[in-house]
Amino acid sequence: xxxxxxxxxxxxxxxxxxxxxxxxxxxxxxxxxxxxxxxxxxxxxxxxxxxxxxxxxxxxxxxxxxxxxxxxxxxxxxxxxxxxxxxxxxxxxxxxxxxxxxxxxxxxxxxxxxxxxxxxxxxxxxxxxxxxxxxxxxxxxxxxxxxxxxxxxxxxxxxxxxxxxxxxxxxxxxxxxxxxxxxxxxxxxxxxxxxxxxxxxxxxxxxxxxxxxxxxxxxxxxxxxxxxxxxxxxxxxxxxxxxxxxxxxxxxxxxxxxxxxxxxxxxxxxxxxxxxxxxxxxx
Amino acid sequence: xxxxxxxxxxxxxxxxxxxxxxxxxxxxxxxxxxxxxxxxxxxxxxxxxxxxxxxxxxxxxxxxxxxxxxxxxxxxxxxxxxxxxxxxxxxxxxxxxxxxxxxxxxxxxxxxxxxxxxxxxxxxxxxxxxxxxxxxxxxxxxxxxxxxxxxxxxxxxxxxxxxxxxxxxxxxxxxxxxxxxxxxxxxxxxxxxxxxxxxxxxxxxxxxxxxxxxxxxxxxxxxxxxxxxxxxxxxxxxxxxxxxxxxxxxxxxxxxxxxxxxxxxxxxxxxxxxxxxxxxxxxxxxxxxxxxxxxxxxxxxxxxxxxxxxxxxxxxxxxxxxxxxxxxxxxxxxxxxxxxxxxxxxxxxxxxxxxxxxxxxxxxxxxxxxxxxxxxxxxxxxxxxxxxxxxxxxxxxxxxxxxxxxxxxxxxxxxxxxxxxxxxxxxxxxxxxxxxxxxxxxxxxxxxxxxxxxxxxxxxxxxxxxxxxxxxxxxxxxxxxxxxxxxxxxxxxxxxxxxxxxxxxxxxxxxxxxxxxxxxxxxxxxxxxxxxxxxxxxxxxxxxx
Numbered sequence: 001x002x003x004x005x006x007x008x009x010x011x012x013x014x015x016x017x018x019x020x021x022x023x024x025x026x027x028x029x030x031x032x033x034x035x036x037x038x039x040x041x042x043x044x045x046x047x048x049x050x051x052x053x054x055x056x057x058x059x060x061x062x063x064x065x066x067x068x069x070x071x072x073x074x075x076x077x078x079x080x081x082x083x084x085x086x087x088x089x090x091x092x093x094x095x096x097x098x099x100x101x102x103x104x105x106x107x108x109x110x111x112x113x114x115x116x117x118x119x120x121x122x123x124x125x126x127x128x129x130x131x132x133x134x135x136x137x138x139x140x141x142x143x144x145x146x147x148x149x150x151x152x153x154x155x156x157x158x159x160x161x162x163x164x165x166x167x168x169x170x171x172x173x174x175x176x177x178x179x180x181x182x183x184x185x186x187x188x189x190x191x192x193x194x195x196x197x198x199x200x201x202x203x204x205x206x207x208x209x210x211x212x213x214x215x216x217x218x219x220x221x222x223x224x225x226x227x228x229x230x231x232x233x234x235x236x237x238x239x240x241x242x243x244x245x246x247x248x249x250x251x252x253x254x255x256x257x258x259x260x261x262x263x264x265x266x267x268x269x270x271x272x273x274x275x276x277x278x279x280x281x282x283x
Numbered sequence: 284x285x286x287x288x289x290x291x292x293x294x295x296x297x298x299x300x301x302x303x304x305x306x307x308x309x310x311x312x313x314x315x316x317x318x319x320x321x322x323x324x325x326x327x328x329x330x331x332x333x334x335x336x337x338x339x340x341x342x343x344x345x346x347x348x349x350x351x352x353x354x355x356x357x358x359x360x361x362x363x364x365x366x367x368x369x370x371x372x373x374x375x376x377x378x379x380x381x382x383x384x385x386x387x388x389x390x391x392x393x394x395x396x397x398x399x400x401x402x403x404x405x406x407x408x409x410x411x412x413x414x415x416x417x418x419x420x421x422x423x424x425x426x427x428x429x430x431x432x433x434x435x436x437x438x439x440x441x442x443x444x445x446x447x448x449x450x451x452x453x454x455x456x457x458x459x460x461x462x463x464x465x466x467x468x469x470x471x472x473x474x475x476x477x478x479x480x481x482x483x484x485x486x487x488x489x490x491x492x493x494x495x496x497x498x499x500x501x502x503x504x505x506x507x508x509x510x511x512x513x514x515x516x517x518x519x520x521x522x523x524x525x526x527x528x529x530x531x532x533x534x535x536x537x538x539x540x541x542x543x544x545x546x547x548x549x550x551x552x553x554x555x556x557x558x559x560x561x562x563x564x565x566x567x568x569x570x571x572x573x574x575x576x577x578x579x580x581x582x583x584x585x586x587x588x589x590x591x592x593x594x595x596x597x598x599x600x601x602x603x604x605x606x607x608x609x610x611x612x613x614x615x616x617x618x619x620x621x622x623x624x625x626x627x628x629x630x631x632x633x634x635x636x637x638x639x640x641x642x643x644x645x646x647x648x649x650x651x652x653x654x655x656x657x658x659x660x661x662x663x664x665x666x667x668x669x670x671x672x673x674x675x676x677x678x679x680x681x682x683x684x685x686x687x688x689x690x691x692x693x694x695x696x697x698x699x700x701x702x703x704x705x706x707x708x709x710x711x712x713x714x715x716x717x718x719x720x721x722x723x724x725x726x727x728x729x730x731x732x733x734x735x736x737x738x739x740x741x742x743x744x745x746x747x748x749x750x751x752x753x754x755x756x757x758x759x760x761x762x763x764x765x766x767x768x769x770x771x772x773x774x775x776x777x778x779x780x781x782x783x784x785x786x787x788x789x790x791x792x793x794x795x796x797x798x799x800x801x802x803x804x805x806x807x808x809x810x811x812x813x814x815x816x817x818x819x820x821x822x823x824x825x826x827x828x
Contacts, residue, residue, distance in 0.1 A: 032494065032511055034502045061551070061559025068503060068554070108333060112376035115703065128450065128602060130373045136545060138562055139601050141503045142496040203560055 039072050042148040045156070047263045047276040048079045048140075049120040051107065051133060053088030054098060054212075057201045062117025063213075065137035069144055076148060078261055078276040080192055081215045082106055087116050091199035091206050096251045098198065098212060102190070102219035109223045110271070122147050122273040123265065132271070153179050154232070158262045158277040162255065167246040169281060171220070173262040174239040177232040185232060185274070186225030188263050189242045191218045191281075195257045214259070217252065220244050224268040246281075256282050311353040316826040317418070318346040321370075326818035329777060330802055334815065335377040336370055343368040343377070347384065347418065358389040364452075371421040372451070374815045382452045385425060394434040401425035401449060404442075406463040406483035407522035409611030410537040410570045411596070414448070417807045422605050424598075425449045426459060439466040448598040448607065455598035455607055456490035479524040487516045487609065493599055497543055500563055505552045510565035516542045518596060518610070529579035537594070537610075539568040544595040545603070546634060563600065568593035570612055581646035588639040589615050592663055595633040605810045614809025615640050617656045617674055619692070622747045622765065623734040624714050627696045629670035631809035635663045638670075652678040668709075671695040688718040698741055701811075702804070712738045728753040735768075742801070744769035759785040765801070783821075794823040 050066050052059040063081075070077050083098040084107035090097050107113065110120055112131030120132045121143045134143060154177050161170040171189050192214040200210035220242050229238045247253050263276035321343045323336040336343050344367045351360040364384030372378040387400030403425055405413035416423045428446015435441060445460035463483035469476070489497075489512075497512035504510075522535035543565045551562035574587045591612055598607035612631050615638035619625040638660040645653045653676070660670040676690035692714045698704045716734040723729055730751040738744050749763035765779040783796030800817040 029514055032498055034498060034509060034511070058560065060557070061553070061561070064553045064557055064559060072503075111335065112373050114375075127453075128455070128599060128606070131376055136561065136601065136603075137559070138500050138503070138545075138551070139496070142499055142601075145499060 040145050040148040042076060042152070043155075044076060044148055044150065044152050045276045045278075046077055046122050046144060046147050047120075047261075047273045048077055048144070049082050049106065049110075049123075050079060051082045051084060051113065051116050051118045051120075053083050053086065053116055054091045054095075054198060055089050055201050056087035056116045057203050059087070059117045060200060060202045060207070060210075062119070062137040065140055066119065069141055072141075073144065073148070077144070078263070078278040079214045080190065080261060081212065083215060091201045092208075095198045096196065098196065098215050100216060100218070102223070103216050105219070105223045106216075122276075123271040124273075151179070153177065153181060153274050154185075154264060156262060156264055156275040156277040158260060158279045160260055160279050160281050162281050164255065164282070167248075167255070169244050169246060169260070171242045171244070171260045171262065172239060173241075173264075173277070174237055175228065175232070175264050175275070176237040177234050180234045181232045181274075184230050184267050185228045185238075186265050186267060187221065187228040187240050188225045188265065189220040190216060190261050191220065191244070191246075191258055192261055193217045193252055193254070193258045195254070196252060217258070218244065225265055228264065258282075308355040312350060314348065314350040314828055316346075316348050316824065316828075318344065318824045320344040320822040321817075322820040322822075323817075324819040326799070326816075328775070329779070329799060329818060330816040331818035334370070334375055336368055337818075340368040340377055343370055345369045345371055345418075345421075356390060359387060361386045369421075370815075371419075374813050380452055384423070384452070396432040396434070398430045398432075399428075401427055402430050402444060402446065404430065404444065405611065406461060406485065407481055407520050407535050407537075408533070408572060408613055410535060410572065410594075410613075411483055411518040411520045411539070411610055412459075412461050412485045413609075413611035415611070417810070419805060420605055420807055420810065420812055421451075422608075422807070422810065423449060423451075424608055427454055428459075438468060439464070441465075448609065450598075450607070456493055457598050458488045458490075459485065459598065459609060460488075461485035476525070476527040478526075481522050482520065483522075484517065484519045485609070486518075487596075487598070489514050489599075497563065497600060504562065505554070508551050508562055510543060510563065512543055512565075513541060516540075516596075529577055531576045531578075532573070533575075534573040535571070537570045537572075539594060539596060541565060542568060542593075542596065543600055544593070544597070544634075545600065546593075548634070566593050568595070570594050572613060583642075583644040585642040586639070587613075587615060587641075589613065589636070590638075590663065591631075591633065591636040593634055605812055608810070612809065614806075615660055616658045616670060616672060616809075617642070619674070621716050621718075621732065621734050622749075622763075623736040623745055624674075624692045624716060626736070626742075626803055627694055627698075627701075627710065627712065628804065628806045628811060629660055629696060629701055630804070630806060630811035632660075632669070632700075636669070637661055637663050637665045649682075650680055652680070654678075668695065669697045669700055683722055685722065686718075686720040688716075690717075691715045704741070708740050710738060710740045712736050726755040728755075732763075738769075740771055743767055743771050757787050759787075761785075761796075790827045792823075792825040794821075796821045 050062060052062060066079055070079060082103045084103045085099055088099045110132045113133045114135055117137055118133040118135045119140055123132055125132050126143060154175050157174045159172045173187060194213040196212040196215055197209050198212060200207045228240055232238060246255060258281045259278055260281060261278050263273050265271060265273045323341055325332050325337045331337055346365040348363045362385040365381040366378050368377045368379055385401040387398055389398040403414050414424050414426050426444060426446040427449055428444060430444040432440060432442035441464045443462040447454040448459055461484060463481060465481040467479045494512050494514055501509045518539040520535060520537040525532045543563055546564045547561045549562045549564050551559050553559055569592050571590045576585045596610040598609060614631050616629050640658040643655045647653060656674040658672045661668050672694045674692045678688050680686045694712045696710050698707055698710050714734055714736040718732045720730045732749040734747045736745045745765055746768055747765045751761045753759045761783045763781045767776045770776060779799040779801055781796060781798045786793045797820050798817055802816045803814050804811045805814040
């Protein structure tokens with residue numbers, strides 16, 4: 001018995017010593033320096049679809065996170081606020097309703113989601129993510145920077161021609177391949193509106209006169225896009241023009257606050273966005 | 284001539300030796316096969332819609348084939364996994380993949396036991412490390428690596444392992460290694476007490492890409508919220524089981540210093556004076572767990588207590604729900620088996636939980652069994668209530684004739700915490716239940732089960748009834764229905780019927796059911812995930828060989 005107890009005590013002492021020794025391993029690591037500034041230089045323009053809603057208490061933090069990303073990469077992000085039905089009813093009864101059937105269709109098209117706020121980055125399904133939509137806004141910067149480092153396959157230019165009297169808008173999108181793209185390319189066009197003043201729920205209550213930015217107002221193409229071309233050789237370009245008449249201005253559809261967004265993607269099964277572009281309707 | 288005769292003799296002798304050796308060590312193969320097939324029938328009235336399986340895929344399946352082999356001291360196994368339009372991984376989406384889900388080779392050399400491949404194991408109760416499989420949730424966090432276990436003597440052993448955690452058909456980007464020592468001590472064979480102490484240590488080293496991501500995330504925070512990521516995180520534990528006469532006492536204390544994980548309740552400062560809730564933090568974590576049991580004279584009492592603080596331990600920090608878990612923290616609520624009593628279950632909280640549970644069972648005479656269970660789960664300061672349950676049950680059994688179970692359950696659950704239903708009131712339920720099992724004759728049995736859940740909130744009140752006919756040795760038939768007797772949200776009351784049959788033959792079991800089921804959660808070992816409403820047919824086959 002005495003031998004056994006001595007055995008136990010010896011092992012306990014060894015174990016505790018080993019733990020203290022091993023735990024100090026973290027002190028052996030060279031401390032990591034956090035980057036002070038800068039970012040990734042890229043000519044890619046990413047489509048970031050932010051799934052949000054006026055009745056979503058956590059969504060203002062998602063929007064704040066996205067705004068921080070836009071501040072860091074102003075030339076690389078095209079943001080679209082998707083007010084699908086979940087938690088998107090007006091926070092105050094009688095105010096403008098930012099939900100649209102197109103927003104709901106995009107939510108259904110992109111599939112699996114857990115809640116809001118979530119965002120999709122070039123509609124890419126990243127490793128270890130349950131779906132295309134990603135929660136935890138803190139982590140969004142990592143997905144943006146992953147995409148900025150990815151290969152730049154095509155350029156996309158967008159131009160608008162707007163007649164204030166007839167409210168007719170012509171959107172011309174021109175895609176130019178930087179690499180040979182040997183599979184079908186689909187084109188998408190939509191209209192967003194910013195500076196919409198409407199209530200927003202947050203963690204503590206309701207924010208009156210909250211300003212909603214880049215809200216999806218109209219999807220001009222089908223949700224899966226329109227087939228633009230079956231393949232595109234390097235250096236070649238292809239264009240498409242869309243025409244749309246803006247609805248009469250009410251609390252929304254203020255032309256000065258609207259912008260057109262275009263993007264090119266692979267086919268519906270893959271959904272991946274190759275390049276995006278944005279332009280204000282009235283400059 | 285003589286040389287030829289000699290060569291033939293040696294060849295025959297060699298043949299006799301090898302043939303003889305082969306005859307003494309034959310290859311033993313065993314295994315199992317399990318498959319589930321679902322035919323999805325769209326029913327938007329119950330929410331069984333808007334998911335690929337209901338909208339256009341229509342059929343989904345999962346299959347697992349296990350083969351285990353044993354030869355000449357070597358043990359090995361291989362498992363083939365298949366998922367076709369499966370909703371196990373993500374109930375709101377579709378997953379298709381197939382391949383080798385597991386393989387391993389094991390050999391014992393004297394006192395050393397070596398295994399390579401996909402390893403399942405745990406340290407202590409699993410708080411700092413547990414690798415296991417739970418098919419109902421597609422949870423399989425086996426470690427692809429190497430394990431060595433050395434038997435020091437009959438009472439003591441030490442084991443060590445290293446590898447990467449499995450993620451479906453790939454692996455996560457971190458290396459997990461550990462060492463543990465387990466022992467047993469009893470003064471002598473006639474002693475009325477013994478102890479089984481142990482200790483364990485686990486280290487996780489992130490891959491470069493993970494640390495780069497964490498660095499970028501931290502750099503995006505304001506200075507007061509920033510943290511310095513580590514490549515390495517350690518966790519260690521001490522545990523012991525003390526047996527004294529009819530008492531058994533298990534205690535474990537685990538610590539995990541300086542780990543980075545996502546805290547959904549931490550406040551993050553934003554520019555312009557704003558703030559948001561949820562951010563990555565770096566801090567220490569701990570779990571204290573104990574279980575005291577007494578069993579004698581037809582009485583069984585178990586008292587458990589647990590305190591968890593900041594112990595979210597995963598293979599990668601951006602994972603959530605049941606993905607990438609390295610640790611397993613024991614749940615602190617009764618596992619209920621009836622449909623309505625099991626609807627609400629408190630998933631284990633990794634960051635902030637203090638709980639205790641008391642379970643009492645008493646056998647009165649030959650026929651009666653009484654049991655009472657009480658559990659109470661709160662925040663770490665033991666102030667805010669998360670979950671409370673009281674369950675009382677009486678069983679009367681007349682051998683080979685019938686058995687009656689009567690019970691009642693009362694629950695209080697914070698559905699904002701456990702179900703993500705923000706702004707909704709705590710749910711309080713009272714659920715009486717009844718089960719009658721009658722042995723018609725040697726071959727035939729009839730089981731009737733019924734529950735009523737009284738609930739003024741959330742999904743409202745429900746009634747459930749089931750009839751099951753068993754015709755031994757092959758057949759089981761079942762018919763059940765669930766009906767919403769009261770809906771506080773004014774939704775239309777619907778029936779949720781189920782009809783099914785099971786056929787057993789030898790080592791094979793075949794099942795076919797038509798199911799309509801409401802949305803809920805499915806939990807196993809305290810790990811829960813959303814289970815959406817289901818409408819359609821479910822077929823299953825289970826075989827062992």
